[in-house]
Amino acid sequence: MALTAAETGHLVIGQCPLPMPRRPIDRLIDSFPPEQQNQVRTMLADSIRGILTQRLIKNKEGKKRVLATEIMVGTVPLLRSFGIAKPSRIPSLIQTGKKAGMQLMDESLMQLLRKTPDQPEAAYSNAASKKSFRALKLKMAT
Numbered sequence: 001m002a003l004t005a006a007e008t009g010h011l012v013i014g015q016c017p018l019p020m021p022r023r024p025i026d027r028l029i030d031s032f033p034p035e036q037q038n039q040v041r042t043m044l045a046d047s048i049r050g051i052l053t054q055r056l057i058k059n060k061e062g063k064k065r066v067l068a069t070e071i072m073v074g075t076v077p078l079l080r081s082f083g084i085a086k087p088s089r090i091p092s093l094i095q096t097g098k099k100a101g102m103q104l105m106d107e108s109l110m111q112l113l114r115k116t117p118d119q120p121e122a123a124y125s126n127a128a129s130k131k132s133f134r135a136l137k138l139k140m141a142t
Helices: 002-007 022-030 034-047 076-081 087-096 103-113 120-126 129-141
Strands: 050-056 065-073
Touching: 002 034, 002 076, 022 034, 022 087, 050 103, 065 087, 065 103, 076 087, 087 120, 103 129, 120 129
Parallel strands: none
Antiparallel strands: 050 065
């Protein structure tokens, strides 16, 4: 129903409790029978204008939370990756889409660490690519 509404020009806002934007997309596509999945990919490619992923990260004391975001704007290359079933390309397309306002969750987490460097464990546990955060986590532990 939401896909049909989006295709007819209606604004559709959804909420899905998954950590990265490509996972809800995969989950949505996989919820359809295999014979309909290509059609759903095409519908998504034609309809998505953007996806915002939010994570509230606790501070060291656990009393406050700060917002980390991943922003995906529906650019042509990005939407083509849905249409041709290549969601593995999404992180690199987001990374190269900074001019369009895109941002990876890991980039947002790094910005938070620059502002409040006392949260390396929280950044590490929320990161998609743990490698770049592992060194920071170890550095802060010593």
